[in-house]
Amino acid sequence: MKITFPHMGNMDIVIKALLGELGHEVITPPPITKRTLSLGVQYSPEFACLPLKVNIGNFIEAVEKGADTVIMAGGIGPCRFGYYNQVQREILQDMGVNLNMVVLEPPDQHIGELLKRLRIITGSNSWWKLIKAIRFAYEKCLAIDALEKEASRLRCRELQRGDVDRVYQKGQKAIDQAKTVKEVRRCKEEYIKAFNSLTLDWQKKVIKIGLVGEIYTLLEPTASGYMEKHLGYLGAEVDRSLYLSEWVNEHLFKGLLPVKGHQETRKLAKPYLSCIVGGHGQESIGGAIEYAKKGFDGVIQVGPLTCMPEIVAQSIMPLVEKEYGLPVLTIYTDEQTGEAGLITRLEAFIDMLERKKIALGQLP
Amino acid sequence: MDKAQEGLYLGVDVGSVSTNLVLIDGEGQVQEALYLRTQGRPLETVLRGLQSLARSYSNEQINGVGTTGSARSLAAVVVGADVIKNEITAHAVAASNLVPGVRTILEIGGQDSKLILVKDGIVTDFSMNTVCAAGTGSFLDQQASRLQIPIEEFGQLAVKASHPVRIAGRCSVFAESDMIHKQQMGHSLEDIISGLCEALVRNFLNNLGKGKKIDSPIVFQGGVAANIGMCQAFEKALGHPVEVPQHHKVMGAVGAAILASEAVAQRGGVSNFKGFTVAEQPFGARSFECADCPNLCEIIELQEAERVLSRWGDRCGKWTNALPSEVNNPAITAEMEATTP
Numbered sequence: 001m002k003i004t005f006p007h008m009g010n011m012d013i014v015i016k017a018l019l020g021e022l023g024h025e026v027i028t029p030p031p032i033t034k035r036t037l038s039l040g041v042q043y044s045p046e047f048a049c050l051p052l053k054v055n056i057g058n059f060i061e062a063v064e065k066g067a068d069t070v071i072m073a074g075g076i077g078p079c080r081f082g083y084y085n086q087v088q089r090e091i092l093q094d095m096g097v098n099l100n101m102v103v104l105e106p107p108d109q110h111i112g113e114l115l116k117r118l119r120i121i122t123g124s125n126s127w128w129k130l131i132k133a134i135r136f137a138y139e140k141c142l143a144i145d146a147l148e149k150e151a152s153r154l155r156c157r158e159l160q161r162g163d164v165d166r167v168y169q170k171g172q173k174a175i176d177q178a179k180t181v182k183e184v185r186r187c188k189e190e191y192i193k194a195f196n197s198l199t200l201d202w203q204k205k206v207i208k209i210g211l212v213g214e215i216y217t218l219l220e221p222t223a224s225g226y227m228e229k230h231l232g233y234l235g236a237e238v239d240r241s242l243y244l245s246e247w248v249n250e251h252l253f254k255g256l257l258p259v260k261g262h263q264e265t266r267k268l269a270k271p272y273l274s275c276i277v278g279g280h281g282q283e284s285i286g287g288a289i290e291y292a293k294k295g296f297d298g299v300i301q302v303g304p305l306t307c308m309p310e311i312v313a314q315s316i317m318p319l320v321e322k323e324y325g326l327p328v329l330t331i332y333t334d335e336q337t338g339e340a341g342l343i344t345r346l347e348a349f350i351d352m353l354e355r356k357k358i359a360l361g362q363l364p
Numbered sequence: 365m366d367k368a369q370e371g372l373y374l375g376v377d378v379g380s381v382s383t384n385l386v387l388i389d390g391e392g393q394v395q396e397a398l399y400l401r402t403q404g405r406p407l408e409t410v411l412r413g414l415q416s417l418a419r420s421y422s423n424e425q426i427n428g429v430g431t432t433g434s435a436r437s438l439a440a441v442v443v444g445a446d447v448i449k450n451e452i453t454a455h456a457v458a459a460s461n462l463v464p465g466v467r468t469i470l471e472i473g474g475q476d477s478k479l480i481l482v483k484d485g486i487v488t489d490f491s492m493n494t495v496c497a498a499g500t501g502s503f504l505d506q507q508a509s510r511l512q513i514p515i516e517e518f519g520q521l522a523v524k525a526s527h528p529v530r531i532a533g534r535c536s537v538f539a540e541s542d543m544i545h546k547q548q549m550g551h552s553l554e555d556i557i558s559g560l561c562e563a564l565v566r567n568f569l570n571n572l573g574k575g576k577k578i579d580s581p582i583v584f585q586g587g588v589a590a591n592i593g594m595c596q597a598f599e600k601a602l603g604h605p606v607e608v609p610q611h612h613k614v615m616g617a618v619g620a621a622i623l624a625s626e627a628v629a630q631r632g633g634v635s636n637f638k639g640f641t642v643a644e645q646p647f648g649a650r651s652f653e654c655a656d657c658p659n660l661c662e663i664i665e666l667q668e669a670e671r672v673l674s675r676w677g678d679r680c681g682k683w684t685n686a687l688p689s690e691v692n693n694p695a696i697t698a699e700m701e702a703t704t705p
Contacts, residue, residue: 035657162681318575327489340434344494348452352487355453359486 002027003121004067006055011244011337013176014141021133022125028068029058030303032222036061041335043091049304050223050334051216052084053261056091063097071121074105078278079309081216104252104315111254124279139181142259143188145243147171155232157200165229167194205363207353209236209320210291212284213302214310217333218242221226224302225331225342231300234350239296241265242280242289265290272316285316292324297353299326300346305334327353369395369397373428373628374637375621376410376443377454377614378402378435381474381501382587383409384614385417386693387426388621392461396420397614406435407666410442411643418640422613430454432616441666441674442647444638446628449618452478452490454619459583460485462609462662467579470598470606471615472568472588479572481579491572501587503536507543507560511553515591520556522593523539525558532565561597569601580604585612645669654678 004027005015019026030036032054040057058257075082085103092099092210102120115130122130151168158164171191178184182286209231217223218240231238242262249259254360262283269286276282288299301317303310314330321328331342377384379402387396398416402409428445431439439454440448449471459469460482469480477500481489493500508515521611522528529551532542539560546556582604588594589612598606611618628635648667653660663683666673675683 030658034660035658286448315575321489341492344434344450344452347450348487348490348492351450351453352490356488359484 001025001069002067002115003069004029004059004062006058006066006073007032007220008086008099008216009244010141010144011219013138013144013172014244016176017140018133018137019121021136022122023132024121027062029062029067030065030143030155032220034056037335043095045087047306048084048087049306050079051081051304052087053335054220054223056088059088059092059099060095060097063099068098069100069102071102071104074103076105077276081279090311111252111256118124136181136184138257139244140171140175140178140185141245141248143175143222144172145185145245146188147191147195149240149243150192152228152232152238154195154198154200155229155236156206156237157202157204159199159201161233163198163223164195164232167191167198170194205357207298207350207357208296209350209353210287210294210296210299211238211240212280212287212291212299212301213240214279214284214304214307215242215247216360217304221243224306225337225339227300227302227342227346230343230346231350234347235354236350238354239291241290250282262286272319273313277309277312279307281309281313284310284313284322288317288320288326288328289324291319292326296326297357298349299328300349301328301330303330303332305332305337307332370425371427372425373621373625374417374426374443375432375454375614375617375619375624376413376429376431376433376439376445377616377620378406378410378433378439379433379451379474379616380434380476381505382613383413383433384408384617385413386415386611386614386617386621387421388625390625391416392622392625394611394614394618394620397611397617399613401445402435406438407442407647407649410439411647414443414640414643417645421640421652422641423637423641424643426635426637426639427633428621428628429637430620430622430627432620437470437674437676438498438649438664438666442638442642443641444636445624446631446636447623449620449623451476451616452480452492452622453487454616455585456480456482456487456490456619457622458615458619459585459609461581462611462615463581463607463620466581466583468570468582470582470584470589471583471586472500472594473586473616475498477568477572477586479568479576481576489576491576493571503539504564504588504591505641506536507540510540519561519591519593519595522555522558522561522591523596525554525556527682528558528562529555531556531559531563533560533567539563561591561593563598565594565597565601578602578604582606584608585615587613589613642668651677654683656682 002025003019007029036057039060044053044056047345059243072085074085089101104117147168151164155164174187178187228238246259249257250261255261265286266282269282270288273282273285286303291299315326371390372387375386383400383402385398386394390396398413398604400409400413428446429443431445432451436448455471459466466482471478476493478492480487506514508518529546531539532537543556584595584606589608595606645668651662651664654663659679661678663677667676678684
């Protein structure tokens, strides 16, 4: 069995760790490129959102490398993503691609359900071994999230363009290659230190931007047109409302671990959006409020074009903007999104926040 | 060199349809404005504009240069810009300078439209068309030529309408089908054109104005603001008078010039301006596809007399970084890096 999976940010490192520990041969799909997207777009329904298309591209390219089994996430609730694995299975079948699909869905009640589904992948491994593998993978997840967070925070302060990303890329590689939990933890500390020993401009008064929105476009840089990097280069300190480790803990482990969740975020959204609308609609509203309370200068909401939960959130956002005095920019991306247009909007948004601060005397 | 005034700032706005060059004085007043059609040749058009300015002005009169518009990076390399800014900021800066107290800016250009909300001279909110270009200048251009009416007279006809017909304006292709249908039904041309203007305004406000409070004074700028039919349709839909500034066609360039004056002042009066003689240099731009990875980035290379001036478009930075560092103008390098992930 040669197992592959779709890309989503740094998830490949985590899944590779999990499956590798269980003794599987893992085929990581090639990095997402224009070719991946073209393949995905060619075989996907046009009105599906970007994640489905990129996933299909990943699957095709992974099969080219010899994969025969794919792990795909499912979902419950109003977001269409929950149904994508079924659609993708049909698309692959129609294409004549032989790929066995294992769907992981959030357990309804108990983590045991997830473990049961995982049984297909765990094979003859003992429960103990499985738990150990999950722990190892999760440790990598925590470490890589910590590095990514630090990179987004510091990018705007680098004096030599690219310094932060060079450290970040080295860190990614080191964590990917780490063999034990201890080693992963050491890597994390080492690279956090490496970030802070860079020559950075700590005097610089920066604009603070919070990112909220749909998980795939938040986590996968190619899906958001490398938004975090662009914002950093435009002089903004970026914080993201969602990381993989948080999502895994909340949805797969049912909040078993003491990692920051989004219960508070959803509570903040309640006065504006009291019910679940699927995806991260509620979290987008609540996240924006959290950032306003923390004194951020602005919030950018990202989502794939036609994303229903984010459209619902977007229509409520003006009220949040008004009540909290928080500027929000909404950006949807799909395969048609031009990078020039994206940068124009990001630059204009940063300019707007900067000029406002200068007028208020908070910036020179 | 008959126009002897010192301390001018040059603003260059290279857009999809028009390329505008303006000169402003230290007070922000427009001294000279050129409106040229880009015709798909941004580089040549900028050079043509510089040549025509060189006839009346000398290098010493220019204290600074700013570029804006979709080809701002390209233009910046050619002229040696002090500041490179996006169109939204440039338009807002220009409007706040020329129309003090402005609260809302409607801007419709060749292929994009913007709605900018301003308070006390500061942008508070903006939106720009994302997935659809229906209702922008290019579409009006196309319709005018289909009806064989000069674009300048298009608006005049709209004003003469007695009963504007309702045109489906969501998509420009369907808008055209609907216009043909209405013509075949026997509606007058005036009514159809007026109906088209109303449909485009409806589309603009639906696309960009959702959830935004539009306060007066309202300024309408960009090439399409010359169309009196569109102005009237905006006034009707918004219920407020809409002001069209004298230099509405070149406001982006005015903004770039004002921003250049700010940038030069901050830097202590030093400008990167290369002088009007650049127009005589043999500039050449070429593009090629890098085949080193499946991203197949399109690399654009700008040359001046066989010497590579600048490159951009690569995701990994391989081509950009391969340049000797002395060719890089700091303002441009910063912009290029911002645009190259």
